[in-house]
Amino acid sequence: MSTAATQFKRDARRLTADLRHRHIIHSALSQYEVTRDEKKALFQDWQGARQLAAGIKWEAVNHLDRYVDQFVRGLEARGTRVHWARTGQQARDIVLGILKSRQARMVVKSKAMTTEEIHLNEAMEGAGYEVVESDLGEFIVQLRGEAPYHIVFPAMHLTRGEIRETFQRKLGGAPSDNPEALTMVARRVLRRKYIEADAGITGANFAIAETGMISITENEGNARLAAALPKTMITLLGLEKVLPRLEDLALFLPMLATVGAAQLISGYNTMYGGPRQPGEADGPEEFHVILLDHQRTAYLADAEQRDALHCIRCGACLNVCPIYRNVGGHTYGTTYSGPIGAVITPNLRNLQDWKHLSYASSLCGACSEACPVQIPLHHHLLRNRRNSTRQKPCWWQRTAFRGYALVANSCRGWGLVTRLGRFGQKFHGLILGSRLDPAYAWTKTRDLPPIAAQTFKEWWRRRGKTRA
Helix, strand or coil, rough: CCCCHHHHHHHHHHCCCHHHHHHHHHHHHHHHHHHHHHHHCCCCCHHHHHHHHHHHHHHHHHCCCHHHHHHHHHHHHHHCEEEECCCCHHHHHHHHHHHHHCCCCEEEECCHHHHHCCCHHHHHHHHCCEEECCCCCHHHHHHHHCCCCCCCCCCCCCCCHHHHHHHHHCCCCCCCCCHHHHHHHHHHHHHHHHHCCCCECCCCEEECCCCCCCEEEEECCCCHHHHCHHHHHEEEHHHEEECCCCCCCCCHHHHHHHHCCCCCCEEEEEEEEECCCCCCCEECCCCCEEEECCCHHHHCCCCCCCHHHHHHCCCCHHHCCCCHHHHHHHHCCCCCCHHHHHHHHHHHHHHHHHHHHHHCCCCCCCHHHHCCCCCCHHHHHHHHHHHHHHHCHHHHHHHHHHHEEECCCCHHHHHHHHHHHHHHHHHHHCCCCCCCCCEEEEEHCCCCCCCCCCCHHHHHHHHHHHHH
16 A cells, blocks of 8 residues: 555544534535535526537647647747746746746745646745745645645635634734634735735636637736736646637636636636737736646547546535545645546556545545536546556455456356355344454444345245245
């Protein structure tokens, strides 16, 4: 068992027993679900919108070479410097090179999961740069030295009291745990950072091939400030963020707002296409866009699983997942948690080290039903399990399933095992739930269904004899 799997089991065991933590998460997501469903009902045809969005992403991903090239040409035509990063290390080196060339000292960041994916903050801080997260949730968890808890709601696991205590300890004071008062404390600190920053780093929600522009969706305006005030703007995005046409945003922006934050539309939706142009009042002197591969093209080469690249990072699958709702986001130990994280992490990192995430699922299909771009997530979890077993077969599992196949394909064998099972279950009740129980891994937290007193065939046979 890998170190990551061992840590996952340890953290999951601890947090499932933490009733306070579970209450916080369940309360937050229950309120979200009510509002989300109200907003979904305003779509004329929600399922039709999902199908259309899935088709657009299919077109973009399956013609990625053409659309990425069109996107890059549009950016470069307006003076944007485009960089290609095959690995996370290359992306970090490119960012550090830009900061060094611009003689930067302080960096302000808006929310960007790709920077978390390649551990960019640690690299910049290690090189001596001051790095400040400007998204309120990201700012809070940065002060606490934690990773984001959720793709959309980074500080969802914290109460207002805990946030107030963090601000008092790190920022020197917070008047109350009133949300508005806490926001004003963060605002006073962050406004100064925007002015002092030499560079701003953002992610991107979408990249429009037709116009050569990136689209950023937010609710706080922090990304606009991070892009407009510093002299240098750097955007890091994955190759899969490309959409073919500008008009596609008419569907994706309200859809992302609906499933991501239960809103009709996000507060700020901004397009960026280049550095400050002649006659413009604000904007960066230099604009750098880094296109990140980081195993995405390897995913693209897998025709069976490439539709996982359709993900728009809305967090909808996390919000409905029974596993996520009980073990929480930090338990996954990786940038992308929940069902989508369990699908893509083993493929973006190492399948054998992270295959346990694909088993952290009830396979209920709630994630696939919630996904706005119709990614069949629960099927991908099964494919990950299959691929990990093919890559590194386990001798005892192979032996067990071969034995099961022999029994299951034999009527006599199955009947014999059923009769023996009924007999053995009488004795099993004596050790049920104890460590002597051979099924202890199951029975320590679940009931073991009893074997039926008779099979249908036995009932039918007896029925026939009774009638005769």
